[in-house]
Amino acid sequence: MTPPTTLTEIILPDQANHYGTLFGGRGLSLMARAAFVAASRHARAKVVLAACHEARFEAPVPLGSLFLLTATLAQVGRTSMRIDVSGHCEHPEESRCTSVSQATFTMVAVDDAGRPVPVPPMEAEAR
Numbered sequence: 001m002t003p004p005t006t007l008t009e010i011i012l013p014d015q016a017n018h019y020g021t022l023f024g025g026r027g028l029s030l031m032a033r034a035a036f037v038a039a040s041r042h043a044r045a046k047v048v049l050a051a052c053h054e055a056r057f058e059a060p061v062p063l064g065s066l067f068l069l070t071a072t073l074a075q076v077g078r079t080s081m082r083i084d085v086s087g088h089c090e091h092p093e094e095s096r097c098t099s100v101s102q103a104t105f106t107m108v109a110v111d112d113a114g115r116p117v118p119v120p121p122m123e124a125e126a127r
């Protein structure tokens with residue numbers, strides 16, 4: 001089974017809003033990026049973002065924090081993959097890590113013409 005994809009980003013001023021916390025659009029973009037990596041690792045093909053479901057931001061991510069993302073392959077269809085992404089916030093000077101966001105992304109494998117192509121089933125990963 002493919003291990004979850006993890007990405008860590010330090011939140012700098014160019015990623016912040018006027019409240020001094022991570023801008024939500026940037027947060028979603030980072031989560032989509034993690035989903036893209038996880039889907040690409042499974043499909044080993046071009047993948048595009050088809051949908052984003054149930055995105056939630058539960059707590060703000062302050063400037064200077066680490067935003068830790070974990071993307072997990074949750075379900076595989078014929079050409080699509082559902083990727084669950086969770087975000088945690090960690091202050092670099094503290095060990096405390098709190099859950100701050102979740103979203104689910106549907107990624108679809110495509111050929112060079114952008115047509116959906118089959119992806120390996122989840123079970124195939126265990127072989």
Ligand SMILES: CCCCCCCCCCCCCCCC(=O)SCCNC(=O)CCNC(=O)[C@H](O)C(C)(C)COP(=O)(O)OP(=O)(O)OC[C@H]1O[C@@H](n2cnc3c(N)ncnc32)[C@H](O)[C@@H]1OP(=O)(O)O
Nearest residue numbers: 028029032033036048049050051052077078079080106116
């Ligand atoms: C929000 C965050 C923003 C953040 C900000 C991004 C920042 C960036 C970061 C990097 C992010 C990475 C992403 C890089 C790559 C691009 O950047 S992709 C760019 C954005 N996405 C696109 O341009 C895709 C545009 N859409 C399409 O090309 C077509 O609709 C698709 C997705 C290829 C599907 O084609 P289709 O002809 O509708 O195919 P169809 O046979 O009906 O469906 C194929 C499969 O897709 C599934 N599917 C299609 N539509 C949906 C849907 N809406 N819901 C669920 N499943 C669907 C079907 O159920 C089917 O699944 P299977 O049963 O085969 O498993």
